[in-house]
Amino acid sequence: MTALGWDELDVLFVSGDAYVDHASFGCVLLARWLIAHGFRVGLVPQPRWDRPDDVLVMGRPRLFAGISAGAVDSLLAHYTAFRKKRRDDAYTPGGKAGARPNRACLVYANLVRRAFPGLPLVLGGIEASLRRVSHYDFWSDSLRRPILMDAKADLLVWGMGEHAVLECARRLAAGAERTALAGIPGTAWLDRLDANGEPANLPKNLRNQPGVRLPSHQEILAEPFSLLHLTRQLEEQVHQGVDWAFQPVEGRALVLAPPAPPLTSAEMDALYSLPFTREAHPSYRKPVPAAEMLRTSITSHRGCGGGCSFCSLALHQGRAISSRSQDSIVAEAAALPRLLGRGRRSKEGIAISDVGGPTANMWQGSCALRNKQDKHGREDAESCAGSGTRHGCTRASCCYPDVCKAFLTPQQEHVALLRCVAGLPGIKQVRVASGIRADLARREPHALAAYTGEFTGGQLKLAPEHCAPTVLDLMRKPSLEVFEEFLASFTRQSRQMGREQFVVPYLMSAFPGCTDDDMRALARWLRQRHWQPRQTQCFIPTPGTIATAMFYCGKNEAGEQIYVARSDAERLRQHRILMPQEDRSRAGY
Numbered sequence: 001m002t003a004l005g006w007d008e009l010d011v012l013f014v015s016g017d018a019y020v021d022h023a024s025f026g027c028v029l030l031a032r033w034l035i036a037h038g039f040r041v042g043l044v045p046q047p048r049w050d051r052p053d054d055v056l057v058m059g060r061p062r063l064f065a066g067i068s069a070g071a072v073d074s075l076l077a078h079y080t081a082f083r084k085k086r087r088d089d090a091y092t093p094g095g096k097a098g099a100r101p102n103r104a105c106l107v108y109a110n111l112v113r114r115a116f117p118g119l120p121l122v123l124g125g126i127e128a129s130l131r132r133v134s135h136y137d138f139w140s141d142s143l144r145r146p147i148l149m150d151a152k153a154d155l156l157v158w159g160m161g162e163h164a165v166l167e168c169a170r171r172l173a174a175g176a177e178r179t180a181l182a183g184i185p186g187t188a189w190l191d192r193l194d195a196n197g198e199p200a201n202l203p204k205n206l207r208n209q210p211g212v213r214l215p216s217h218q219e220i221l222a223e224p225f226s227l228l229h230l231t232r233q234l235e236e237q238v239h240q241g242v243d244w245a246f247q248p249v250e251g252r253a254l255v256l257a258p259p260a261p262p263l264t265s266a267e268m269d270a271l272y273s274l275p276f277t278r279e280a281h282p283s284y285r286k287p288v289p290a291a292e293m294l295r296t297s298i299t300s301h302r303g304c305g306g307g308c309s310f311c312s313l314a315l316h317q318g319r320a321i322s323s324r325s326q327d328s329i330v331a332e333a334a335a336l337p338r339l340l341g342r343g344r345r346s347k348e349g350i351a352i353s354d355v356g357g358p359t360a361n362m363w364q365g366s367c368a369l370r371n372k373q374d375k376h377g378r379e380d381a382e383s384c385a386g387s388g389t390r391h392g393c394t395r396a397s398c399c400y401p402d403v404c405k406a407f408l409t410p411q412q413e414h415v416a417l418l419r420c421v422a423g424l425p426g427i428k429q430v431r432v433a434s435g436i437r438a439d440l441a442r443r444e445p446h447a448l449a450a451y452t453g454e455f456t457g458g459q460l461k462l463a464p465e466h467c468a469p470t471v472l473d474l475m476r477k478p479s480l481e482v483f484e485e486f487l488a489s490f491t492r493q494s495r496q497m498g499r500e501q502f503v504v505p506y507l508m509s510a511f512p513g514c515t516d517d518d519m520r521a522l523a524r525w526l527r528q529r530h531w532q533p534r535q536t537q538c539f540i541p542t543p544g545t546i547a548t549a550m551f552y553c554g555k556n557e558a559g560e561q562i563y564v565a566r567s568d569a570e571r572l573r574q575h576r577i578l579m580p581q582e583d584r585s586r587a588g589y
């Protein structure tokens, strides 16, 4: 602060992750974004939580404190699928667990309140975002209230936070009261319920718009299927981008503004061109494993049209895809040899581990229907608080049950981008580590040939997840035939190129609706292919997904009863059908 000539901060972030100056660390990204907009921002990573000393070190910020548990929900970071304590944490120096508390958002909110009484508090990050309404908490096996009720913060930013956090800073800097933060797109706050059971103090921008009433906390307790209904409503809110919503909870209203509009390509370019050094904080004596993994990876886009029922992307980043331009990605790659090229690396060249997003081959993906309506409906969008365009699509996924005809994924251009990056001076290799969607890749055989031949490094990560049709349906995944067909072309092409290449399949056990027989069928399917799975994920009901709601209520989306492997013993039994030889301590049970 002294070097920068700052006598105080405007905004202080407190994060459950270590400090790594990389765009994949949410608080760092937002801090750099706010600094680029003229604010003075500090970040306290992984503070001790038994005393406020670490949080106090840069003094009381002028506007607000932003609190995040980090890149992963703190309970997911700390416990395995079998509720055993994890020993490692990729977001902590030395990779050792224990640097952040359980329920970090709540603990940090208390800590900041103790350090700076009366300071406006804003929650954000994945933990807050996916616990924004009533949610099932696997670790306590209970339905928990919206996190704001326990954290007692002023506002919660859900989804991607750039627009919302900047607007908070601007409003507070202009002298607004903390209550004036209500109504910012992409946020949630608590209100009183009026005599009609509606939010009593709706902000002006929402008053004349229709809102959606979500099932109340009590209603979900009485009828667990309501959690599934609520999750579907939230998915629609994020996808449609226009309605505000509220949930009655214990006599109060948790109000959700419409989503923040996805970043435009120009905004994405501006964001990712900020001067990230990719280095962990120099005070750390041990490396941060996630920083090492991410050092040579490049984010090309956000969002995923997949809509898989177990994935939190649908409620966090959404299905609309925000992509960076080719020029911006190439510029970042071109700068890497200079930024990282020390010692041996500079002679050998840099190996780029990933150019991707949630699914690599969705770069520049868009919806033809949304594009068309954007062209003609921009005015409508703006009259809805600038939050998006209702485009009438009611599908829960752009890829399930089949790839929607309106889903445009220019994979040839993606391949051209990868080739362009690979041809840069000082770059020796480019890989796509974030994985590709087989159902999209098979639509463009030339792109498929390039992915398998040039950018996989001998191993292609794919996520069939299962082979049983009922389970795949519940997951909203494509049928096994799609995967088999992809596999046949992959094998053919590998042979033609004279290369020995493998598919690394991602599989899941104990998914809601999956029986022991389904697991045995999966084991047989693997045996037929002489595949020995090295890793299988036992389903973890993380807050906020459709699959978690199915786990909670024991029903599918149509309201029909399904079998759920619920107890740890049942879950373990399913897991062991696939992984009989697994090292128990590595697997965490």
Ligand code: SF4
Binding pocket: 304, 305, 306, 307, 308, 311, 312, 313, 314, 358, 359, 437
């Ligand atoms: S394809 Fe991957 S990132 Fe996309 S929704 Fe499915 S699991 Fe999530």
Ligand code: SF4
Binding pocket: 305, 366, 367, 368, 369, 370, 393, 394, 395, 397, 398, 399, 404, 405, 406, 407, 408
């Ligand atoms: S119309 Fe098709 S591509 Fe567009 S959002 Fe809906 S499912 Fe996705």
